[in-house]
Amino acid sequence: MNRQTHDYGEAHPARVFGWRRTWRHTALRPVAFLTAVPDPVTRIDGLIAAVPNGDWRALDAREHAYDRVDLTDLEDHPLPFTPKVAIYSIPAGKHGAPTMAHPILLSYLDVVVQGYHQEFGTEGVTRFFQTTDGWDAPILDDRTQPLYPRHQTLARSETRLVDRMLDDVGARLVPLTRSQSEAIHKPNGS
Template sequence: MSDPYFFGYGSLVNRATHSYAAAHPARLHGWRRVWRHTDLQPQAFLTAVPVEGSAIDGLIAAVPGADWAALDARETGYDRVAAPRVDHPVGDVDVRVYTIPKGKHRVPDDTCPILLSYLDVVVQGYLTEFGESGVEAFFATTDGWDTPIRDDRHAPLYPRAQVLEPRERAMVDAHLRAVGAVAI
């Protein structure tokens, strides 16, 4: 039996944030990203929600031996569910996606902003995997850009923060301006 895979659509797209080596670009059909928050974290984070007719790009990666414990711990607050409609180059494998079901999350506000250090990691991953057009698609297929942004780049609060090149930071900032995001 082959190892199962996860579909990552946020920070898991950035390979520098995990050690799942068998990763491949993929597209998940019938889902869309949205910024949300729960009582488990003091900041907003991405979740995927079912939306018929939508599709999001990301990575699939093998979970060796179906040992989900470390990934489940990283994705605390999410449910791991079947992702039946995923385009990828691996063949016939079981793919799961982490989602926070309706009723377990709510719209973020000033008390639960998006951490810029988290967004930087996500965008860096999309830039590496999919190029500039992938970054544009990430912003276009993500809802909730009215969520306030906390600029924590000088002292990152996100535990898997990465160093961005000036060009990467400028790209993030330009896309945030384009979607009308507000920094607090």
């Protein structure tokens, strides 16, 4: 969602119907991350981007914990044609709810919210929180020692926005410990 974490130059804001987000984990990663799950009544905002040279295999490798699902019901987008679009989703039965062993990284959430804020403003951030499930999960406060490999520096106003939204949903921040940091940095972690 955050243009600063990828090099897909031609990205456009878009909205898709029939999906919502949730925080999940799989055996492929030591931390929880976002996935899209089918939901017949929800619309979510995001970015669509051209896949350079049509190399879906490279994008699939980056998103290795997900399955690529082709979309047919893309709604709002600025393109004068209907693009081939996919969403990355973890299939049911292959993911679990976040736990202390698989927490949400605050540095990851910061990047996501920064991207939503840049693309859709404060209203878009509010919609992101409203259309995402799993805010009862533990959120590891790694902001001062980011564990997310594509972390970004947030402006103070963006940090305050993230913190306010987390307060609004009753999220639980957990202090980062050395053992958690080491567990997440194991060679097979991402």
